[in-house]
Amino acid sequence: MSEVEEEQMDNVIDPQSVPVDLTQNKTVKIRNLVAFWLLGLCNNYAYVIMLSAAHDILGSKETVPENDIDKPDAMFNLTHSTGINRFDCNPVSTGAVLLADVLPTLFIKLSAPWFFDYIQYNILVGICIVTAVSSFLIVAFSHVLALSLLGVVFASVSSGLGEFTYVSLMAFYEKNVVSTWSSGTGAAGFIGSLAYAGLTEAGLSPRNSLLVMLVVPLSMIISYWGILVSSPTMRQSQDTIHCNEDRQCLIEDDTKDCKDSHLTVKEKGRFIKHLLKYMGPLFLVYFAEYFINQGLMELIYFKGIWLSHSAQYRWFQVLYQLGVFISRSSVNIVKFKWLWIFPILQWCVLILMFTVAYFAFMPTIFIVFAIIIFEGLLGGGAYVNTFYQIRQDVDPKYNEFALGTTTVADSAGVSLAGAVALPVHNALCAL
Structure with missing residues (x-):
């Protein structure tokens, strides 16, 4: 072989060193x-199911007669015999379930950006499934x-770590x-809440x-290990898989020396300030919508219609998740800068x-249905547009860190x- 041919061969990039999205294989792209x-569907499913079942979970299970244990509402619901207030409240706000469903997630997201890049993705996904x-x-x-x-906490760990x-x-x-x-995450909300209801x-x-929902973790196994095409840049062996013979790392069009494949703590700390423009709006959106969902929704009850109180709450959750699903699927059609x-x-x-819950002036439940769908549209739109902008605008060197760290904002909200929902619930129910 001539020197020219050898030089040409040296300049050819090994396909295994190039991220899978850079290949022109349409089958690979479709699979990914x-x-x-x-993965979005499976990851958020348990989280959604626990919130949809929140009104049921809060019931005192010790008071349920054994012969009623298989009735649809008897397993969880508390039979109230201590009078009626204007809001027909549970003794404990569904905000308690929300906290159990999100605080572990928040802890994970606050700690993960600083050291989780040293843990293989396969291990993290395995923990999510278990x-x-x-x-x-x-x-x-x-x-x-x-x-x-405690079961809700496990759902939170799975969802937070997975996200x-x-x-x-x-x-x-x-x-x-x-x-x-x-x-997929939007579909999880809609399909999960609809399936439970x-x-x-x-x-x-x-x-x-x-128990029927156990098919979801099985689907996650199939999706991650069976359908997703593993990218050569994924964290399997940080010192070898990223690099060619010249010790250069390839991530899309960006190159960097392999010894710098991990951002330092100082670099991460300095870069966080650049993420505030994404995290601020997302935090405020999620605070508002989850205060509505877990602090106010259970207090809105239309008596004398075809749905019981528990059923109304479940279908409020379904319609909210429908709005989320529509907007989270819309970024390729409508984008908001x-x-x-x-x-x-x-x-x-x-x-x-809040005025609807406090003054009870709404003449029909269908108006509330429409408001809840709009609320879901806003929440889903904020989520997908935030991460889409990060994926497009942030320097590839910081992209992985930026995407993961910004997830803290929604969990904090x-x-x-x-x-906040807990004391507000108690104050309103005391009226």
Whole structure:
């Protein structure tokens, strides 16, 4: 072989050193897009189910007669015999379930950006699957409220760790996976809340409804290890897989020396200030919408219609998740560069829903249905547009860190909403 030919061969990039989204293989691209949609669906499913079942979970299970344990509402619901107030309240706000469903997520997201890049993705995904299975089993078979809340905590760990893991993983794939992931998470909300409401309304007990949901962690296994095409830049062996013979790392069009494949703590700390323009609007949107969902929704009750109080709450959750699903799937059709439009409108919805709960002036439940769908549209739109902008605008060197770290904003907003919902619930129920 001539020297010229040898030089040409040296200049050829090994396909295994190039991220899969840089190949022109349409089958690979389709598999990755489908995989991220399914991963979004599976990751958020347990989280959504626990919020949809929140009104049921809060019931005192010790008071349920054994012969009623398989009735749709008897497994969780508390039979109230201590009078009626204007809001027909549970003794404890569903904000308690929200806190159990989000505080572990917040802790994970606050700590993960600083050291999780040293843990293989396969290990992180395995933990997500095990905790998701545990959450469904614990809540399904528990007859004690404290144990049920522990099951909700496991769902939170699975969802929080999964969101950080998969959103960070998007940095190694083409930008359109942001859209399919977001659509999948929106579908999780709609399908999950609809499935739970539909199964329980059809007469299946909450316990059996939760056991049916065990198919979801199995689907996550298939999606991640069976459908997703592993990117050569994924963290399997940070010192070898990123690099060619010249010790250069390839992530899309960016090159960097392999010894710098991890950002330092100082670099991460300095870069966080650049993420505030994304995190601020997302935090405010999620605070408003989850204060509505877990602090006000359960207090809005239309008597004398075809739906019971528990059923109304479940269907409020379904319609909210429908709005989220539509907007999280829309980024390839409608994009918003000005992210602050979402918190402004969402806080207007919050004020409106507070007046609806407090003054009980709404003449029909269908108006509330429409408001709740709009609330979901705003929440989903804020989420998908935020991460789409990060994926497009942030330097590839910081993309993985930026995507994962920004997930802290929504969990912080949800956590604060749950904390505020508890005293507001107690104050309103005391009236």
